[in-house]
Amino acid sequence: MKKKAIPYFYSMPALLVILLIVVMPILYTLYISMTNMNIYHWFDFEFVGLQNYGKALFTIDSGFWISLLRTVLWTVANIIAQLVIAFFIAVLLNVKGLKWKGLYKTLLMFPWAMPGYVSILVWKMGIYNTEYGLLNQWLKKMNWDTVNWLSSDLIAFCSCTILNLWLALPFMIMVIDGGLQSIDKSYYESATIEGAGFFKKLQTITIPLLRPVIAPMVIMTVFTTFKQFDIIYLLTQQNGSKTGADIHTILTYAYEKASVTNNYGYSSAVSIIIFIILLLFSLISIKDLKEEGR
Amino acid sequence: MRRKNYRQIVRMSILHIFFISICFLALIPILYTFSVSISAKNDFLNADFTLIPSEVSLANYKAVLFDNPFISWLTNSLLLSVFTVLLSLVFSVPCAYAFSRYRFRGRKGILYTLLMLNAFPAILSMSAIYRILRLLGLLNSFSGLVLIYTGTMVIFGIWNLKGYFDTIPLEIEEAAKIDGASDFQLVCKVIMPLAKPSVIVTSVLVLIYVWSEYIYVVTFVNSTEKYTLAAGLYSLQATEYTRNWPLFSSASLLVAIPVLIIFFVIQRHMVSGLTAGSIK
Numbered sequence: 023m024k025k026k027a028i029p030y031f032y033s034m035p036a037l038l039v040i041l042l043i044v045v046m047p048i049l050y051t052l053y054i055s056m057t058n059m060n061i062y063h064w065f066d067f068e069f070v071g072l073q074n075y076g077k078a079l080f081t082i083d084s085g086f087w088i089s090l091l092r093t094v095l096w097t098v099a100n101i102i103a104q105l106v107i108a109f110f111i112a113v114l115l116n117v118k119g120l121k122w123k124g125l126y127k128t129l130l131m132f133p134w135a136m137p138g139y140v141s142i143l144v145w146k147m148g149i150y151n152t153e154y155g156l157l158n159q160w161l162k163k164m165n166w167d168t169v170n171w172l173s174s175d176l177i178a179f180c181s182c183t184i185l186n187l188w189l190a191l192p193f194m195i196m197v198i199d200g201g202l203q204s205i206d207k208s209y210y211e212s213a214t215i216e217g218a219g220f221f222k223k224l225q226t227i228t229i230p231l232l233r234p235v236i237a238p239m240v241i242m243t244v245f246t247t248f249k250q251f252d253i254i255y256l257l258t259q260q261n262g263s264k265t266g267a268d269i270h271t272i273l274t275y276a277y278e279k280a281s282v283t284n285n286y287g288y289s290s291a292v293s294i295i296i297f298i299i300l301l302l303f304s305l306i307s308i309k310d311l312k313e314e315g316r
Numbered sequence: 317m318r319r320k321n322y323r324q325i326v327r328m329s330i331l332h333i334f335f336i337s338i339c340f341l342a343l344i345p346i347l348y349t350f351s352v353s354i355s356a357k358n359d360f361l362n363a364d365f366t367l368i369p370s371e372v373s374l375a376n377y378k379a380v381l382f383d384n385p386f387i388s389w390l391t392n393s394l395l396l397s398v399f400t401v402l403l404s405l406v407f408s409v410p411c412a413y414a415f416s417r418y419r420f421r422g423r424k425g426i427l428y429t430l431l432m433l434n435a436f437p438a439i440l441s442m443s444a445i446y447r448i449l450r451l452l453g454l455l456n457s458f459s460g461l462v463l464i465y466t467g468t469m470v471i472f473g474i475w476n477l478k479g480y481f482d483t484i485p486l487e488i489e490e491a492a493k494i495d496g497a498s499d500f501q502l503v504c505k506v507i508m509p510l511a512k513p514s515v516i517v518t519s520v521l522v523l524i525y526v527w528s529e530y531i532y533v534v535t536f537v538n539s540t541e542k543y544t545l546a547a548g549l550y551s552l553q554a555t556e557y558t559r560n561w562p563l564f565s566s567a568s569l570l571v572a573i574p575v576l577i578i579f580f581v582i583q584r585h586m587v588s589g590l591t592a593g594s595i596k
Contacts, residue, residue, distance in 0.1 A: 028499070029418035036411035036470050037426070043467020044433050046448060047441030054444075111338065119324075120331060128580070129339040132346060135579035137528040139546060140572045143553050144349050147561050154561055156348055188342070196586070249437045276440055281535075286443060293440040300435035308428070 048297065055290035067287065074291035086292060089275040090299075096179075096271055097248045100186050104243065107187070108194035113228070115195070116202050127199070134192035142256045145185050146172075150257070170265075172258050178267035182253050189253075190243065201235040202228070241307045248300065249273060272296055353377070353566035376566040385541055386570070389548040396458060396544060397526045400465040401519045407466065408473030408518070413503055415474065416481035417489075427478075430471045438468050439531060449536065456538055464532055469522045480514030481507060513585040520582055524575055545571045 055074055059067035078086040111130075115123055133141065149156050150171040158168040171181045209227045218226070251273045258265045259274050270278065276296065279289035353376050355369030380386055414420075415427060445464060446455075454460030484507060492506050508515060526544075533547035540551060549571055553564055579586075 026420065029414035029420045029423070032414035032418075032499075033411035033426075036407040036474060039407055039463070039467045039470055040430070040433065042448065043445065043464055044436070044438075044441070044471065047444035048433070048436050050444035050447065051440065114331060114334065117331060119328070121328075122332075122335075126335045126339060128583070130342050131579075131583065132576075133342055135576050136346065136572050137524060137546070137575045139528050139530060140549065140568045141345070143549065144345055144565070144568050147553065147564055148349055148352070149345055151561070156344070188345070192342070245435070251437070251439050273437055273439065277442075280440075280443055289440075293437070296440070297436045300437075301432055304432060304435050308431070 051290045051293050054286055055294050057287050059286040059290075060288070061284040070287070074288045075295070077288060078292050078295060085270065085275060086272075086295075089270045089272045092179075092269065093248060093271040093273070096183070096250070097244060100183060100190070100247045101240070101244055103183070103187055104190055104194045105240070108191055108198050111191075111195050112198035112202055113224075115199055127196075130195060131192050133188050134196075138189060139252055139256065141189060142185065142252055145188075146257055150181055172265040173267050175267050175269055178258050178265065179269050182257055182269065185257070186247070186250065186253055190247070194239075194243065197236050197239045198232065201232045204235055205231045244303070244307075245300065248303075251277070349565040349569060352562050353569055355562065376562045377570070379563055380567045380570060384552075384567075385543075385548070386545075386567075388541060389543050389545045392458070392542060393527060393544040393546070396461055396465070397523045399458075399462045400469070400526045401522050403462060403466045404469050404473050404522050405515070405519065408470050408477055409503065409508070409515075411470075412474045412477035412481055413499070413507065416478045417486075427475075430474060434471055442531070442535060445532075446536065455536060456542070458542075460536065461532060465522075465526050465529065469525055473518050473522065476518050477511065477514055480511045484510050516582050516585050520578055523578070527571075527575055 054067075056069060056071055057063075057067045058070045058073070078084055114120075115126065136144075147155070152158055152168060152170055155171070157171060161168050169177065172178045205228065209231075210223060213223050213227060250271070254269060254271055255274050255277070258267045258269060259278065272292070273296065276289050276292040279285045279292060351369050354372050354374065356371035356373035356375065415423060449455045449460045449464075452460070454463065488510070489502055489506055492502055497505070528546050529544075530546040530550040533544050534550060537543060537547070540548070543551065549567055552567060
């Protein structure tokens, strides 16, 4: 075999699978997004140009913008909370002379080690359930009124955020903990000699040195948070057991348009818009994910 | 000096109290599930929350294991996971090796395109994938699911493995190359053992993905006998088990335990295997 062909030969099988399972569906979605395929036009759908995009972007009550706004809010709130809490915990884990650090780290990893959807269902049934969920049991015990944790918009949004934090914090703590340990201890020693206090050190050593190390993982988390589907879907939007809260993110919104109302053309247009938004975000952040040239 | 010691002790105690409460918060959903699953009475309804049930019994576990097609779900999950992991490795290892060791036209372009493709949420490909599977005659079959899972996870595999391969010095290979080793031998005998953390973590993450995936199974497979554990659990909570939290809790722990075990076995590789490529 010609030497030049070798790398193509090696990567061919993987690239073919990706072509079939990832690229083709995207192209197909792009194509369907320009048709009127829906429950009435299942086979005889026709080309309608950019009509679906127009409907999503320019019809006020389409629900598109509000879901997008909610998704951005969801992502920003979750990332900020994750970074702050995880940073705080990781710094405390690295306090000099703390015993049982390994044990605490192992215990804190449990939520990460559970399969995500099992945890979500367990939270739905065991924590947030109105009758036998733990939260309402406690409220009852204290003779307070019980709360429907998943049925009104604001409370449901907060419940989902808390669950997402529970699921995502362990990973963030480990990443920041790893980052903290990669910082050369001698910086702190010389800073101490120069009389820098705890916060001064945090500001001038820890944060600047930590940033490049954790940036790729944070960007990755931004993506997974933006694309988080299971939490909102399983907690509030499950087919047949909707809780009444309307906290669609852009993803559950697009999914519902396809699988519940069978409006495929429209749903595909929304999918492509989501794709474009995430693409733009990756282009902005790609300099942080740049591979090291060799 | 004494005063300082005293202050140190107080500081450490506060820290320990803090960590114990944080750990408790992290564990309480799991502990509570466990306690409900082994309680003999349905005393979870009378608002007396205790972590240790008054009467212990394994009846719930027995009911889950034998009154449901649990065993066949487990077999299906195992089959799908093993085949998907193997296929993902077979596809992504040579590809990652090519991207790490060879310089060829379109290399950068393809690498970044792969990253970009990841921006498309997999769940929105559902109806397109349905059509592709129908075209290939793979609806309602395990091969179809393995194909979808592999396709979904292979991009992650390529990037993760390539990142790790990049950190393995070329010199190690040169020596073997001089001895006349082929690329295949190089990968099997030199690269794979050195890249073990990354290979393990990649495999485990693929496995956990397959183990937790329910939407494709519920959509593409039409008999509950052919469900996986994830799909089975999903279908249970959506129907009869909604009223039966003790049964559901034991079912969900049974599903979670294998993943928990694997996760903690490979835990020490977890961060290095995931971040070697991206953290410099």
